[in-house]
Amino acid sequence: MREAPAVLAQDLTKHYQVALKGESLLATLRHFFFRNYRTVKAVEGVSFAVYPGEVVGFLGPNGAGKTTTLKMLTGLIHPTRGQALVAGHVPWRREKAFLKKITLVMGNKQQLIWDLPAVDTFRLNAAIYEIPEAEFRRRVLELAEMLALTEKLHQPVRKLSLGERMKAELLAALLHRPQVLFLDEPTLGLDVNAQVAVREFVREYNRRFGATVLLTSHYMADIAALCERVLVIHQGRLLYDGALEGLLERFAPYREVGLTLKAPLPREALAPFGEVRELEGREARLLVPRERLTERVGEILNRLPVEDLEVREPPLEEVIARVFQNPVPAEGA
Numbered sequence: 228m229r230e231a232p233a234v235l236a237q238d239l240t241k242h243y244q245v246a247l248k249g250e251s252l253l254a255t256l257r258h259f260f261f262r263n264y265r266t267v268k269a270v271e272g273v274s275f276a277v278y279p280g281e282v283v284g285f286l287g288p289n290g291a292g293k294t295t296t297l298k299m300l301t302g303l304i305h306p307t308r309g310q311a312l313v314a315g316h317v318p319w320r321r322e323k324a325f326l327k328k329i330t331l332v333m334g335n336k337q338q339l340i341w342d343l344p345a346v347d348t349f350r351l352n353a354a355i356y357e358i359p360e361a362e363f364r365r366r367v368l369e370l371a372e373m374l375a376l377t378e379k380l381h382q383p384v385r386k387l388s389l390g391e392r393m394k395a396e397l398l399a400a401l402l403h404r405p406q407v408l409f410l411d412e413p414t415l416g417l418d419v420n421a422q423v424a425v426r427e428f429v430r431e432y433n434r435r436f437g438a439t440v441l442l443t444s445h446y447m448a449d450i451a452a453l454c455e456r457v458l459v460i461h462q463g464r465l466l467y468d469g470a471l472e473g474l475l476e477r478f479a480p481y482r483e484v485g486l487t488l489k490a491p492l493p494r495e496a497l498a499p500f501g502e503v504r505e506l507e508g509r510e511a512r513l514l515v516p517r518e519r520l521t522e523r524v525g526e527i528l529n530r531l532p533v534e535d536l537e538v539r540e541p542p543l544e545e546v547i548a549r550v551f552q553n554p555v556p557a558e559g560a
């Protein structure tokens with residue numbers, strides 16, 4: 228029999244009541260007496276299980292319900308309906324033993340104290356999580372080495388680069404050695420090198436400590452590098468639960484060919500080689516069916532004045548958009 232899930236969500240649902248009120252003073256007064264609300268169904272009946280040691284990508288467009296789901300799973304908000312069990316605990320009870328087993332990192336939120344060195348925030352966390360001094364030092368050194376951050380621990384946080392700051396955020400969030408990591412856009416806004424470093428670190432952390440990771444990211448490269456399995460959520464509902472490969476094959480059976488031409492060409496000249504998604508000056512972006520890729524690239528190089536050609540996976544946003552044009556029921560959920 229399979230071991231118990233590290234994260235279990237059953238019919239998880241969150242509805243927000245949003246006040247309907249105009250901007251004017253009269254509207255405010257009217258709202259005071261006759262309150263009008265609209266229900267936003269942020270998350271609607273989501274069920275899935277993540278097993279210990281898995282790294283699962285959580286995908287969906289803006290406003291799909293990812294953050295709301297993560298907030299329920301970490302106990303920051305109560306669900307309107309449904310159950311969850313994370314590391315054996317009901318998250319919204321916020322038991323101390325639960326908080327020691329999980330962490331939530333949000334790429335757009337910061338816990339480090341701006342004017343102080345990162346190591347001071349680490350100390351604060353060590354006190355909160357009751358980590359003994361010797362163990363604290365050992366963990367800081369180990370994590371700092373994994374993150375290539377050892378030199379930066381004593382600099383005020385405000386002097387760190389964005390990438391270094393994110394690394395320090397991760398260190399602070401992992402000091403208590405949680406078993407379950409909820410990472411909400413951990414690479415948001417980072418340059419490509421920093422993105423790669425964060426991604427490599429998450430992979431190594433998962434390997435070394437067997438941690439379970441649920442990760443949201445808008446960067447396809449993060450998901451492709453880390454997650455074999457993805458959950459796709461749209462308008463609060465789970466649309467897909469399965470292998471990343473399956474998702475790409477099913478919804479993006481094409482590759483993107485980026486071209487730099489020696490001279491500008493009209494759209495009609497490119498159309499025979501693929502679906503022209505962008506054409507500006509000498510730069511073009513074509514979509515080509517996967518199974519015809521080699522043949523089409525050969526034809527493009529033979530027949531067009533090409534200075535540079537690059538084959539890429541289609542942007543995640545585009546793949547997701549296709550998922551939503553042709554929704555399917557969740558698999559295995």
Ligand SMILES: Nc1ncnc2c1ncn2[C@@H]1O[C@H](COP(=O)(O)OP(=O)(O)OP(=O)(O)O)[C@@H](O)[C@H]1O
Pocket residue numbers: 243244245267268269270287288289290291292293294295296
């Ligand atoms: N506190 C709140 N009150 C009212 N509505 C909310 C609240 N928090 C989120 N929502 C709404 O719930 C829906 C889901 O939001 P959520 O932040 O979970 O989406 P998301 O998938 O994380 O999106 P993003 O990728 O943009 O962060 C959105 O329509 C959002 O406007």
